[in-house]
Amino acid sequence: MEQAQTNAERIYDQVITFAALYGGRILLAIITLMVGLWLIGWITRLLSSLMAKQHVDRDVQPFLLSMVNAVLRVLLLLSIANTLGVETTSFVAIIGAAGLAVGLALQGSLANFAGGVLILTFKPFRVGDLISAQGFTGTVEAIRIFDTILVTLDNKTIILPNGPLSTSSITNISTKGIIRVDQVYTVGSQNDLDATKASLLRVVNACPYALKDRSHDVLIAKLNANSRDYDVRVWTKSETYWETYYYMLENVARQFGRDGIEAPKPKMFITNEEPVIA
Known part of the structure; x- marks a missing residue:
C-alpha cells in the first residue's frame, strides 16, 4: 500500500515538473495553432476575394489558393515546433533538400505550370x-x-x-477585333496605271468581308524594270481574316482576266552586232 502511494506521489511530482517546464510552451503552441489556422483561413479568403475583383481566371484561382495555403501551413508547423523547443534547423534542411530534388526532377513541368499560371493570370x-x-x-x-x-x-x-x-x-491576331489584310500584286508595266488600280478597287469594294466604315488602300509599292508592285490593304474582322485573304487572291485573278490586266512579260533584246574579241 505504501509502495503504491509512493509511486503515485512520484508520478504526480513528475507531472507537476513536466507541466511547470513545458505547460506554458504547450499552451502557447495550442494558441499559436488556433490563431494560425484562423489567420490562414482569413488570408486565403482575402486572396480569393482580391482575385475575384481582379477577374483572375477561375481555372487558376484554386491552384494559387492551394499553393498559398500549403506554404502558410508549413510555416505554421515550423513556428509551433520552434515554440515547443524542437530544433527546426534540421527540418528546414530536410524540406529544402526535398524541394530541391523534386524541383530538379520536375523542372520542365514546374516551368510549364508557372507559365500556365502567368498565361491564365495576365x-x-x-x-x-x-x-x-x-x-x-x-x-x-x-x-x-x-x-x-x-x-x-x-x-x-x-x-x-x-x-x-x-x-x-x-x-x-484577334485582340483588336479588326485586322488589315496586306497583299502585294505584281503586274506588267505595259498595263495602264489607272486601269490597274481601278481593277483592284473593284475587287476591294465587292469583297463581302471588307469593313464599310474603313478606308482601304491600293497603292503603288515598287517600280521594277518591266513590272509594277501594288500594295492592297483591306480591313476586316479578325475572325474573317482568311476568308478575306483568299477572296482577294481568287477574285483579283478573275478581275484581271476580265479587265485585260496582264502579268509581267520578260523582254529580250537581240542585235546583229558581231561580238568583239579583245
Missing part, C-alpha cells in the same frame, strides 16, 4: 483567339495549366508547352 490571349506563336498559327482551343492547345487552319491540333509559350513572342 491573359495575353483567350480561348477562341487566332494567334501565331512558336512557329504555328491557329485558333486557341484550350488553355490548360501545363499546355495550350491550338487548332491550325488545316485542322491540326498543336500542343504548346506553357513554359516556352509564356516567355516567347506571341502575335494575337
Whole structure:
C-alpha cells in the first residue's frame, strides 16, 4: 500500500515538473495553432476575394489558393515546433533538400505550370483567339495549366508547352477585333496605271468581308524594270481574316482576266552586232 502511494506521489511530482517546464510552451503552441489556422483561413479568403475583383481566371484561382495555403501551413508547423523547443534547423534542411530534388526532377513541368499560371493570370490571349506563336498559327482551343492547345487552319491540333509559350513572342491576331489584310500584286508595266488600280478597287469594294466604315488602300509599292508592285490593304474582322485573304487572291485573278490586266512579260533584246574579241 505504501509502495503504491509512493509511486503515485512520484508520478504526480513528475507531472507537476513536466507541466511547470513545458505547460506554458504547450499552451502557447495550442494558441499559436488556433490563431494560425484562423489567420490562414482569413488570408486565403482575402486572396480569393482580391482575385475575384481582379477577374483572375477561375481555372487558376484554386491552384494559387492551394499553393498559398500549403506554404502558410508549413510555416505554421515550423513556428509551433520552434515554440515547443524542437530544433527546426534540421527540418528546414530536410524540406529544402526535398524541394530541391523534386524541383530538379520536375523542372520542365514546374516551368510549364508557372507559365500556365502567368498565361491564365495576365491573359495575353483567350480561348477562341487566332494567334501565331512558336512557329504555328491557329485558333486557341484550350488553355490548360501545363499546355495550350491550338487548332491550325488545316485542322491540326498543336500542343504548346506553357513554359516556352509564356516567355516567347506571341502575335494575337484577334485582340483588336479588326485586322488589315496586306497583299502585294505584281503586274506588267505595259498595263495602264489607272486601269490597274481601278481593277483592284473593284475587287476591294465587292469583297463581302471588307469593313464599310474603313478606308482601304491600293497603292503603288515598287517600280521594277518591266513590272509594277501594288500594295492592297483591306480591313476586316479578325475572325474573317482568311476568308478575306483568299477572296482577294481568287477574285483579283478573275478581275484581271476580265479587265485585260496582264502579268509581267520578260523582254529580250537581240542585235546583229558581231561580238568583239579583245
